Amino acid sequence: MPKKVDHEARRREISQALWRIASTRGLEGASLRDVAAEAGISLGRLQHYFRTKDEMLVFALRYIESLAQQRIRERIEALDGEPTPYDILRACLTGMLPLDEQSRIGFLVGIAHFHRAVHDPALRADARDGIPKLRSFFADQLRLAMRRGEVREERDADDAAMLLISLVDGLSTYILLEVHTPEKAVKLLDLQLSQLFDGAGAGPQ
Amino acid sequence: MPKKVDHEARRREISQALWRIASTRGLEGASLRDVAAEAGISLGRLQHYFRTKDEMLVFALRYIESLAQQRIRERIEALDGEPTPYDILRACLTGMLPLDEQSRIGFLVGIAHFHRAVHDPALRADARDGIPKLRSFFADQLRLAMRRGEVREERDADDAAMLLISLVDGLSTYILLEVHTPEKAVKLLDLQLSQLFDGAGAGPQ
Numbered sequence: 001m002p003k004k005v006d007h008e009a010r011r012r013e014i015s016q017a018l019w020r021i022a023s024t025r026g027l028e029g030a031s032l033r034d035v036a037a038e039a040g041i042s043l044g045r046l047q048h049y050f051r052t053k054d055e056m057l058v059f060a061l062r063y064i065e066s067l068a069q070q071r072i073r074e075r076i077e078a079l080d081g082e083p084t085p086y087d088i089l090r091a092c093l094t095g096m097l098p099l100d101e102q103s104r105i106g107f108l109v110g111i112a113h114f115h116r117a118v119h120d121p122a123l124r125a126d127a128r129d130g131i132p133k134l135r136s137f138f139a140d141q142l143r144l145a146m147r148r149g150e151v152r153e154e155r156d157a158d159d160a161a162m163l164l165i166s167l168v169d170g171l172s173t174y175i176l177l178e179v180h181t182p183e184k185a186v187k188l189l190d191l192q193l194s195q196l197f198d199g200a201g202a203g204p205q
Numbered sequence: 206m207p208k209k210v211d212h213e214a215r216r217r218e219i220s221q222a223l224w225r226i227a228s229t230r231g232l233e234g235a236s237l238r239d240v241a242a243e244a245g246i247s248l249g250r251l252q253h254y255f256r257t258k259d260e261m262l263v264f265a266l267r268y269i270e271s272l273a274q275q276r277i278r279e280r281i282e283a284l285d286g287e288p289t290p291y292d293i294l295r296a297c298l299t300g301m302l303p304l305d306e307q308s309r310i311g312f313l314v315g316i317a318h319f320h321r322a323v324h325d326p327a328l329r330a331d332a333r334d335g336i337p338k339l340r341s342f343f344a345d346q347l348r349l350a351m352r353r354g355e356v357r358e359e360r361d362a363d364d365a366a367m368l369l370i371s372l373v374d375g376l377s378t379y380i381l382l383e384v385h386t387p388e389k390a391v392k393l394l395d396l397q398l399s400q401l402f403d404g405a406g407a408g409p410q
Contacts, residue, residue, distance in 0.1 A: 026320065111319075156396075166372055173319065173375075177323070177332040177333065191364055
């Protein structure tokens with residue numbers, strides 16, 4: 001195996017150890033040494049791949065996000081016929097909810113990142129970069145839906161997109177706190193979507 | 206000062222030290238010893254008032270929440286005339302957003318609680334208790350708005366209430382990550398409210 005590929009594979013293995021800790025006892029207070037132990041390697045070996053907890057956390061988050069994006073893409077491709085903007089948005093948004101073990105771990109790693117980013121400008125910049133891209137992608141889908149007569153044209157696509165992103169974040173929080181079930185969260189998301197996609201009588205009212 | 210009042214006052218002072226840590230470097234990894242140092246007392250003295258970090262965290266959270274509720278109540282009472290369900294909901298929801306230093310600290314302490322509650326059934330039960338009460342209160346306001354013809358009667362009041370609570374949680378997250386400004390978050394909340402309060406032409410459309 002070429003050296004570069006091997007390096008990346010080791011970083012992924014270590015990330016998976018970090019995920020297991022996030023999923024079981026949580027990342028609060030978890031050290032590089034704890035992750036090394038979970039990965040079955042020495043601290044020195046781990047530091048060959050990640051110098052800091054933040055570097056490891058960001059890599060582990062990006063890695064699980066890329067797997068989530070891959071799953072969402074596959075789900076969209078598996079849809080019958082040409083996917084509509086509604087199909088694409090719903091697949092993305094439900095894909096962001098912690099509905100199964102992998103998406104739950106993704107959300108928990110995201111929370112650990114968030115918890116540090118609040119007090120760290122560099123980590124915040126990282127978050128600031130990701131969300132506006134997602135908002136733009138969703139807003140583009142909404143503008144397409146407006147041209148198709150599915151969403152009212154007087155709506156602001158960027159604002160509607162940010163409402164959806166914020167909503168999914170809050171719905172996810174209350175899944176993890178067991179305030180509502182994953183199924184209920186999906187129902188609430190569908191309610192918001194149906195109120196948005198009411199342009200040509202496509203909505204429930 | 207009677208002994209019981211004094212005990213409560215000391216617990217509040219210690220809570221304020223915890224808030225300062227939440228606001229500056231964050232509570233991740235903060236120990237009872239750190240909070241004692243911030244409060245200018247010994248660890249033994251702190252443990253006289255709080256035996257565990259969780260006990261202290263829950264008290265500090267309840268204390269800052271009670272101050273926030275007091276501020277919201279005062280804001281509603283200061284409104285001209287009889288407050289409408291819309292006025293009450295908007296005052297509560299904007300009061301939950303981290304728009305100033307005190308509400309920001311409240312949200313940060315809430316996150317630290319959440320971060321532990323995900324891995325702790327007792328702390329989760331605590332969260333499960335609070336949110337449904339808030340949802341019921343909001344749903345009652347929405348049902349009153351329906352009777353006043355301000356919200357369409359075919360809406361489910363409990364679902365609409367939970368959408369608002371979830372939305373505020375997500376909007377708050379993205380204020381702290383500086384994805385949007387506090388002012389923008391209020392604008393997005395108002396957008397959601399205007400779409401909800403569209404019953405008798407009260408909405409923007």
